[in-house]
Amino acid sequence: MTEKAIHVKGLRKSYGGKVAVDGLDLDVAYGECFALLGPNGAGKTTTVEILEGHRTKDAGTVEIGPRKDEIGIVLQEVADAADLTVLEMVSHFASYYPNPRPPAEVIGFVDLQPKARIRTLSGGQRRRLDVAIGIVGRPRLLFLDEPTTGFDPQARRHFWALIKALEDTTIVLTTHYLEEAEALASRVAVIAQGRIVAEGDPKTLGGRATAKATVRWDGGETQTDDPAALVASLGEVKGLTVTRPSLEDVYLQLIGEGK
Amino acid sequence: MRRGILELKLFFRQRDAVVFTFALPTVLLLLLGSIFDDEMRNTGVTGSQMFTASMLAAGIASTTFVNLGIGIAMDRDDGTIKRLLGIPMPRIHYFLGKLILVLVVTLAEVVIMLTAGVLLFDVDLPNDVSKWATFAWVFLLGVTGCSLLGVAASSLPRTARSAPAVMNLPYLVLCFISGVFVIPAKNLPEWLVDIGAVFPLKWMAQGFRSVFMPDSLLDHEITGSWEHGRVALVLAAWCIGGLVLCLATFRWRSRQAG
Numbered sequence: 001m002t003e004k005a006i007h008v009k010g011l012r013k014s015y016g017g018k019v020a021v022d023g024l025d026l027d028v029a030y031g032e033c034f035a036l037l038g039p040n041g042a043g044k045t046t047t048v049e050i051l052e053g054h055r056t057k058d059a060g061t062v063e064i065g066p067r068k069d070e071i072g073i074v075l076q077e078v079a080d081a082a083d084l085t086v087l088e089m090v091s092h093f094a095s096y097y098p099n100p101r102p103p104a105e106v107i108g109f110v111d112l113q114p115k116a117r118i119r120t121l122s123g124g125q126r127r128r129l130d131v132a133i134g135i136v137g138r139p140r141l142l143f144l145d146e147p148t149t150g151f152d153p154q155a156r157r158h159f160w161a162l163i164k165a166l167e168d169t170t171i172v173l174t175t176h177y178l179e180e181a182e183a184l185a186s187r188v189a190v191i192a193q194g195r196i197v198a199e200g201d202p203k204t205l206g207g208r209a210t211a212k213a214t215v216r217w218d219g220g221e222t223q224t225d226d227p228a229a230l231v232a233s234l235g236e237v238k239g240l241t242v243t244r245p246s247l248e249d250v251y252l253q254l255i256g257e258g259k
Numbered sequence: 260m261r262r263g264i265l266e267l268k269l270f271f272r273q274r275d276a277v278v279f280t281f282a283l284p285t286v287l288l289l290l291l292g293s294i295f296d297d298e299m300r301n302t303g304v305t306g307s308q309m310f311t312a313s314m315l316a317a318g319i320a321s322t323t324f325v326n327l328g329i330g331i332a333m334d335r336d337d338g339t340i341k342r343l344l345g346i347p348m349p350r351i352h353y354f355l356g357k358l359i360l361v362l363v364v365t366l367a368e369v370v371i372m373l374t375a376g377v378l379l380f381d382v383d384l385p386n387d388v389s390k391w392a393t394f395a396w397v398f399l400l401g402v403t404g405c406s407l408l409g410v411a412a413s414s415l416p417r418t419a420r421s422a423p424a425v426m427n428l429p430y431l432v433l434c435f436i437s438g439v440f441v442i443p444a445k446n447l448p449e450w451l452v453d454i455g456a457v458f459p460l461k462w463m464a465q466g467f468r469s470v471f472m473p474d475s476l477l478d479h480e481i482t483g484s485w486e487h488g489r490v491a492l493v494l495a496a497w498c499i500g501g502l503v504l505c506l507a508t509f510r511w512r513s514r515q516a517g
Contacts, residue, residue, distance in 0.1 A: 054341060068346075073342075081269060084269065137347075
């Protein structure tokens, strides 16, 4: 077995009798971008916070490969240090790592003004600052917990481009946005009710690639294994579309099954 | 040290907080000090002078106990602590940062209040080394004890928003029953004095009165003595007790987090 960045087996956590994580298994290999996808309250954040060391577990095995100074964490909803400048904040956190990236370089990478007061940043800028702090220590493993919640579409695209540029870093991402998992992750696990209900390449998740395609046109609709042949046989029709089940369809079906 | 400089930057850039931290005890000193204007019977000391010495202790309790309690509750709420726990920083550095902040702010507070006392109420600063030595040990023990209590009390407020209310009420009550606001403390009912005597503020105030007031004021002290031995004993006990409380109750995470 090759060495894993993360190995989790039988993880359990409940809060006062309410089960949040219910026997969860997952493995993350070095170099991959792994997304934990699920609706609010599915146990994503609890799981990631246990991996980050912010929460205790009730039962199960958690093995994290990298050392603490090789891990970067981008937290959900932090609002600290409003009166520092971006450069002061990033430099401060850089100072705790053995081999940090130059703060100015990281700030340029996330496209912020070094002298800006943190108080004056927008929500999206604030999250980019969190990413800057997360990556300034040159982490081998980076945790991103719902990084784009509340972003407008443009800010989200911008953010994705940023994360895609972190090629050498192993990333664990939680999100409830399907497009985000599809855009960033090489592997997705769908979590519902504290369990992994499906896992795989986002393109083939839930048998999506092999499912029948739906061909629709004005006046008709058919499911087929060979849409090209069908479309050719139709000749000239209006309003022609060919669709496979979207990740969303698969996803809704999966989390529905979890209930 | 890095953490300390950062804490200082964070504190001093929040201008309204800076102004009010220093202003609250100083304004109380000015307002109440002007009321206690009369000379205390047969002492050659005015009420406002005596009040200045006591209020110094209350000012220190404010910059240590109240500020640390609120500050740590806020750090727990806004993610400061959470972020720090995620980086390879020894946890003690967080407290060292707070310690540097508390020392700088408290020393500044003492200078401001003494200046106000000297200029407005003609408080005489002692020119006797032994009095300043007394000041130094009362200051150190008082700051240590009140800071540790503040750290322990930071776990009481449920959220950062409730923290100022939760911290200020016990503080003001303590000021009252420790004989800071009531001059002389002899005028307090005995049972209140007994409760006040449990806490460090009364002893810190008494210690500072012994530094800045002449012995002619001893008549107005409850036992007729400065009781240096007991001041040292109670303050030291609170340093140890505060540390034990911190170790037993300190939480890095807010109550909701498991």
